[in-house]
Amino acid sequence: MLNTQIGYHSYYVYIITNEHRSSFYIGVTNNLRKRLAKHKENIDLNISSFVAKYNIQFLVYYEKFTWIQEAITREKELKKWRRDKKIELIKNFNETF
Incomplete structure (x- = not known):
């Protein structure tokens, strides 16, 4: 049986902000938890x-992608x-924001 997960990542x-929500940072990563740390x-x-x-330092939004190029394209779009x-x-993603 073919493992469709091999080669996929x-x-x-993601978008993070500060306590006052006055600034946003948009980035891309393959390990969200590690990058936020x-x-x-x-x-x-x-x-x-x-x-x-x-x-x-506060995560307020993220999207997940399989392909890095799609993630980079989306990051550039959001920026x-x-x-x-x-x-x-x-x-729309985070109702408590």
Whole structure:
């Protein structure tokens, strides 16, 4: 029997924000939990980055993809969106936002 999972991976496009929801960071990763931990570590270590500068650490949105190119395309698309459109997307996904 053919294993359809061989060669397939999971990639995530995600949006994180700060406590005041004043800034968003959009990224792509193949390990969401590990990437979020790395963002938090950079904040704790005061490493110079956009995420650390604005204390962005709260996951508010994500999408899962099988193919990295699809995830990168979606990340680029979301980064071009106006803030209000991003907020609408987040609210439709995350009712507590």
